[in-house]
Amino acid sequence: MNKLMLIMVLIMWFCFGVRAIPLHPKQVDELKATGEFERVMKIVHSAKLRGLDAPQRKTINIMKDNGAERVTGSWKALIILVEFPDNLANKVAHDQAYYNTFFFSENVVSTKSVREYYQEVSNNLFDLTGSIAGWYMMPQNYSYYTNGEYGFGQYPNNAQKLVEDAIAAADPDVDFSQFDNNKDGYVDALFVIHAGPEGAGGGGWAIWSHAWAIAPKYYDGVYVTGYSMEPETGKIGVYCHEFGHVLGLPDLYDYGYDSAGVGKFCLMAIGSYGGDVNHPETPVFMNPWCRYTLGWLEPTNVTENLIAEEIIWGAPSQDVYRVWTKGTVGPEYFLVENRRRSTSFDKYLPTDGILIYHIDEKIKNNDNQWHKLVDIEEASGRQHLDYFESYGDAGDYFPGASDKRVFNDESEPNSKNYLNKESFAAVFNISNALPTMTADIRVYSPARAPTNVNLENYGSGTQALMSWDLNNENINYHVFYGTSPVDMTNDFFTKERSVILKDLLQDTTYYAMVKATNGFEWSPDSAVVEAFIYDTLPGIPQNLKGESSVGEIRLKWQKVPGYDIKGYNVYYKDEY
Structure with a gap:
């Protein structure tokens, strides 16, 4: 490996982030009750500063870069089983056949296998197969790798060193190149299963299930870097959750436990413990x-x-x-x-x-x-x-x-x-x-009632002018009018925002309102407006009389009642 490549893979390693299974609600309560919650969060925060929630090599992005639009097909995963001088596995109950059934069986386990989970959640677009290697005895005690920090401590006293020791132990028995499914030069799905139970929230001397990465190690023509780690006695919820990270998904719970994230509605949050958070053998689907x-x-x-x-x-x-x-x-x-x-x-x-x-x-x-x-x-x-x-x-x-x-x-x-x-x-x-x-x-703006609605007398005493302002993206209007404000018996549709109401009764008060549609729904009614309808053209003056005197003619007439006359125009001719 040349110097430039070494620098690049080391940068990649330090950018990979730990992604851990969320604490069970009971563990959160117990840690808070004992005063340990702050210490645990400090450990997690310390690991976060070293890339705890930074992106891992996202399988989906790598596949898209190579022209694929989705994670599909049959993938082979490698499962390595490890135990320790101070923490032995129950190899009778949990032999390779047990994990083969646990991970890859179909129609065998009543609560279903990891493989069956991914078949269902992917709508049968993705299938998980693989191989089991181990149990292998590690060169260090379990406490060396956990070091009171759940395996999240500084290298080499952490889970990363454990993975390096695990793949070195498995190397004589494993062809790592078989597990590069997308042919990008990296092992895609590596599970390391440690002896004993899950350690999340348990005092730091057991490993907290997680997905992380090691500095790339070269075996059989491919690099080993990303991995997930789970307990010997775990249910499929934790494995399905961590494999979600292998595929490139982030955690969807809140690392600081200030909120529940998406809660029980997704595998990538507390839903890995089931829809009631008490059945980790039946994790919920991904959102x-x-x-x-x-x-x-x-x-x-x-x-x-x-x-x-x-x-x-x-x-x-x-x-x-x-x-x-x-x-x-x-x-x-x-x-x-x-x-x-x-x-x-x-x-x-x-x-x-x-x-x-x-x-x-x-x-x-x-x-x-x-x-x-x-x-x-x-x-x-x-x-x-x-x-x-x-x-x-x-x-x-x-x-x-x-x-x-x-x-x-x-x-x-x-x-x-x-x-x-x-x-x-x-x-x-x-x-x-x-x-x-x-x-x-709906994806377009809602229908809203027209504003600034106005109604006024217009013309010859049988018409009214009605107008209103546009309010949002309305495309059609329904006009109602009549002589009662609660029973408007006349209506029509229009696309205009100014209309003339015709054939009205003179000397009558009319009421009107309008509603609008955006082509999907009708708005509420606008405000009700009113106008008194009368003939705006005054009648002909009656009883016109003229009186003449030297140099002038005096005219008299009677005005037509019912009109507010402002003035008259008088026309005359001095010859016939």
Whole structure:
């Protein structure tokens, strides 16, 4: 390896970030109760400064660079089993056959294997196979690698050194080149399974499951760098979560535990412990953004307003809608899915209904509870995920426990963008929770009542002039008028903003109002206006009489009653 290449791979190594399984809620409570939470967060923060939440080699990006649009096909993963002089594995209960079934079996395990999870979540676009190597005895005690810091300490007293020792031990038995699935010169999927239980939150002397990287090591013509590490006794939730990182997905929980991130609604957050956070053998599906990112889902980009659109449930849902202003494509948008409890991985979720996700791809993670990469728009408006009061409940769905059926710029929660400007995105008239739900979806500005409506007498006493101002992108109007303010019996449609009402009764008060449509919905009624209708042309003066005297003629007449006469024009001729 030349000097330039060495520098490049070392830079790559230091940029790779640790990504760890989230603490279980009970672990968070226990750490806070014992006063250990701050110490644990300092350990995590120290690792974060060394790239804890920085991007790993993103498999999906590498594949796209090579012309692929999605992570598909059959991948081979390598699983290396390791034990320690001071921490022996139960090799009888957990032999290679056990892990072969645990990872790669089909229709064998009632709660399903890692392979079956990825088959389902990818809509059968991705298949995981692989090989098991070990158990291998490590050259150091377990405590050497954990060092009271969960394996996140400084090299060599950390999990990175353990991985180096593991691949060195496996080298005589393994052809590492078999595990470069996309032929980019790197092993794609390496799991290192350590003896003993999961260490998250347990005092620092057991390894906290995570995905990270080592300085690239060259074996069999390929580099080994990225890996994930899990416990001997783990359930598939932790393995599926860490493999999500191998594929390039970020954590979607809050590393500081100031919020719950996306809570129990995604594998890449607390959903790795199941939809009730108590069934890690049944992790929930990835949310639509994760599946979209990996190319396993193509949302319908809404470019026109839709009425009573069917939103069909799937396990996981494929009928997902991308909703944003006028259908524009950019980093910020909403994803809308019909999420239901299934007999599969979503079976422990709290209820059924529409979930709405606010996406901002300018943000790289969910650490800021007020501006996340992926946020749940909680239908109840309580923001309990943001305040870390809950990991998600039935009130987060539409209509859900709060019977919320409207999501728009004025609702709570609202559809404004992160600059607090109207997006005009709306999902409303949401049906009851069913396998096929319906909703109106809007991406154009809403219909708003015309303003500055005016009505005035016009012409010969049988007409009135009505006008109003444009209010938003209205394209058609419905005018109502009559002699009663509560029962306007006449109406017509127009595209104009100034109209003449005809065939009115003289000496009568008329009332009028107007509503507008944007082609999708009608606005509320405008203000009601009124005008008194009379003949604006005065009648002919009556009883005209003339009296002459020297040098003048004096004219007299009677004015027509009912008119406010301002003056007269008199015409005469001095000869006939």
